[in-house]
Structures are given as structure tokens and as C-alpha cells.
Amino acid sequence: MHSAAWQSLYCLESRDVVFDWHKQIYNRELNARRAKEITSSAKQAREFFRNSAQSNDSVRPLLSFYGVASLSRSLSLLLKQGSGEEALNRGHGLEASGWTNVLSGEISEGIGALGTLRIKTTSGLFADFLCETDNRMCIHVNSSAVDWRLSYGLPPSGNEITLEDLLSRIPDLQGEYSRSGRAAVYAQVQEMTYSSAAGFKAKVRAEQFESFKDSYTDDFTVTRAGDFYEIKREEALTEQCAPQFMHTYLNKMFGSIPTLHIVKPMASGARYSQLAVTYMTSFILGMLARYFPTHWMSLLSGEKGDALWPAINAAQRYIDSAFPEMVVEFIHDTLDQAVGVSQTPGPVLSVV
Numbered sequence: 001m002h003s004a005a006w007q008s009l010y011c012l013e014s015r016d017v018v019f020d021w022h023k024q025i026y027n028r029e030l031n032a033r034r035a036k037e038i039t040s041s042a043k044q045a046r047e048f049f050r051n052s053a054q055s056n057d058s059v060r061p062l063l064s065f066y067g068v069a070s071l072s073r074s075l076s077l078l079l080k081q082g083s084g085e086e087a088l089n090r091g092h093g094l095e096a097s098g099w100t101n102v103l104s105g106e107i108s109e110g111i112g113a114l115g116t117l118r119i120k121t122t123s124g125l126f127a128d129f130l131c132e133t134d135n136r137m138c139i140h141v142n143s144s145a146v147d148w149r150l151s152y153g154l155p156p157s158g159n160e161i162t163l164e165d166l167l168s169r170i171p172d173l174q175g176e177y178s179r180s181g182r183a184a185v186y187a188q189v190q191e192m193t194y195s196s197a198a199g200f201k202a203k204v205r206a207e208q209f210e211s212f213k214d215s216y217t218d219d220f221t222v223t224r225a226g227d228f229y230e231i232k233r234e235e236a237l238t239e240q241c242a243p244q245f246m247h248t249y250l251n252k253m254f255g256s257i258p259t260l261h262i263v264k265p266m267a268s269g270a271r272y273s274q275l276a277v278t279y280m281t282s283f284i285l286g287m288l289a290r291y292f293p294t295h296w297m298s299l300l301s302g303e304k305g306d307a308l309w310p311a312i313n314a315a316q317r318y319i320d321s322a323f324p325e326m327v328v329e330f331i332h333d334t335l336d337q338a339v340g341v342s343q344t345p346g347p348v349l350s351v352v
Helices: 004-013 015-026 032-054 060-079 099-101 108-114 127-134 162-167 171-178 206-216 274-291 292-302 309-338
Strands: 092-097 116-123 137-138 148-151 160-162 186-195 200-205 219-227 228-233 244-247 261-264
Touching: 004 015, 004 060, 004 309, 015 032, 015 060, 015 137, 015 309, 032 060, 032 309, 060 127, 060 274, 060 309, 092 274, 108 292, 116 127, 116 274, 127 274, 137 244, 137 309, 160 162, 162 219, 162 274, 162 309, 171 309, 186 206, 200 206, 206 219, 206 228, 244 274, 274 292, 274 309, 292 309
Parallel strands: none
Antiparallel strands: 092 116, 116 160, 137 148, 186 200, 186 261, 200 228, 219 228, 244 261
């Protein structure tokens, strides 16, 4: 709670600052009520995260999710051009799908099957959040600043995603997730160039990319080059045809640069920003702790079937640290784009 990200997020609690930010983005005045809606949600988010940080693991995921939801609401309202809270859809925008079927038997069997817990995207805050952020990735190529940005468009409502889908795509969980006996589906980017004229080219580690390379062969040229795979597309990237990217935010290069990875798209083909992936992960952990406390407490207690616990615990640490940081960088990047500030990447990993 004393990180640089949270210091920056104090600005989201200031009436005058959000007035100024909204005007920079849209060149229009924000009304007093909208400003209060933004700052109120930001203040609630801070309290939820603060209480989460001080709480026991038995309730921490739920408090953390409420913090994620409140911060998402504040950012959505800041970016929203029209009306305010009254126009936001009710509900979380995600719902549990078939959890009782997974968790109704023996406790140990339920714990062992947590990775199969499924959620479905619906109308609600998550859908509003995707819309107002344009499902956009802020991409770090070779610096701590945002070098590039890519919008994935809005996936259709009704997509179903499992907890394992999410955990296997978060690079910061690499050690804990692999020790659960499950395979991650991301590969670190070694080199990357892109321009709308010359197209896209990236080099990734072959040992990491091998298991999911087929998910890229329809839209990209994929060739093996020694210990690496080269992924190429001669045409411009589009919302329907772009790599799924993710970063490390806890394990940064040189302690300050989020490391870029190419990730296997979801089974539906949908691509989600890292903000969205983190939101969905937090929702599942929060709802599991809230509505299935027996399974959650058994997981914490080291009962049979708990192989996924280290990854889940690492995911909670990732959510608490990375989500506020990503919100800050999204706001700053949006402001930079509004005033025409450009970032120039360096010579090794470059977007030109």
C-alpha cells in the first residue's frame, strides 16, 4: 500500500485532478457528480486493498476482489464520455458456471479440481471495463515506460474461461504453477519488431512456445530457428489477428522493466488485456473464498489435493501488486496519447 502505484492512485481520489485528466482526454468538462463518483470508487478501492493487505488468507481474496472491482469502476467512469454510474450495467459482469458440480463431492476431489472452475462473461462491470478501456494492452518492449499499445476489441459476451486458463497465462506465476504439474502456455519474447507497413516479427524461446505454436500457424508464419521460433506476419495486426501478450510485473527485467511474453489465445480465440485477465482471476478467487469457504479453508490447511495452492497464493500476491500498477500505467498512457507524447523503443526489442 506504500508503493509508487498507490501514491499515484491518490490522484484518482482528487476532484481537481480527475477534472483535469478528463479534460485532457476528451477536451470537455467533467461535471461535479461524475468527479465524485470517480473519487468515491477510488477511495473505496484503497480501503478494500488496505484491508486485504492486513487480513488473513481466509478472507483476503474477497477483499482484494472488491478492491479490483472498485478500482475498475473508478477507471471506467474516468474514461466514460457520456453519463455516469447510472449508465453502468449492474452486476460483476462475470458469473460462476457449474461450480456446484465440481465442488459437491469429496472435499479433496473438489480441491484437486479447482483449476476446472469455470466463469462466463455477462453484462455488468467487467463488460463496461472492457468497453471503456477498449480491451487495450499497454505493452512494454524494452523500457519501464509504455512503448506500444494494442487493442484487442471486445470479445462477445458468453465466453467461458477456467481458472487454469488464467493461471497458465500469467508469467509471474511460472515457478509455482509449473510445480503443480501443469504446463504454462507463454513464451518470453527475445526480439520483436512491428510496423503497419513491414508487419510483425518476433523471436521466442522454442522450449516454451513448442506446446502451443499451432495456435499461431493459421494467421502467422511460424518457423524454427535453433533454440527459437520466429513468428511473422507481413501484414498489419488487427483486433482479430494479433498475438496475445502478457508481462511479468513482479519479476521484472533489471528490476524495472516488465518482461514481454507471447501467450496462447483462449480456446474461443478471444484475446483479453492483462487488466482483464487479472480481473477475472481475482473474481474466481474472491468468489471461491466467499461462497465455498469449506473448500477454501481446506486448501489453506494443506489437505489432500492442494497442489494448486502455491500458484493460487502467488496469483493473489500478483493481483494485489500488479492490478493497481497496471491501472496507473493505463491512465498515464491514455493521457500521453491525448497530448501526443510518443515513446521511442530501443534497438534490441523495437516497435517501429
